[in-house]
Amino acid sequence: MRHYAVCLLCASVSLLPLPSLARPAPATPTPAAAPAPTLPPLTESDSTFAENVSALNTFEINISTLAAEQAKRRKVQEFARSSARMHTTNQKTLTTMALKHGLALHQEMSPDEEQIAGQLKTENGAKFDRDYLDLQAQAASDALAMFQNEAESASDPELKAYAAATADTLQANLKESLQLGASKPSR
Structure with a gap:
């Protein structure tokens, strides 16, 4: 009987987990931070606008980063630095807005722009300054119409x-590029 009691004791002890060999109980999942709510996708028109602006x-x-280094006139260099900052800020703002709607924007230049x-x-020299300013004036003029249209017709209030x-900023950019000697943009 003593043998039976020893066997029973050993068998029951072997069923108990040893602290060094015991596996921890599976952790109960802690609720993760809820992802930010996603907004509905942008309309096709708003998506096209965002892609074009990007x-x-x-x-x-x-081109503004290039002009900040390569322009001959100090005023053109200052204008270029300001333009590069403005467009960088605009890009960050637009990217954040687009991502809220699940739209990842491409940030490459087209072959024509390249x-x-x-x-x-x-x-x-002077040719660089003049051509850069002409590009700025034409781009601001073209973009101004696009931004004004989007400000009136956008479906998304934040994009609107x-x-x-940004249309107001573009108007000021156009005016400054013309004051610095850009040719009047063609429509």
């Missing part, structure tokens, strides 16, 4: 407010 910002940042930027890189505020 491409424009990328182009403007590239060619224009490449041509500008080969220039210097962004377009209205």
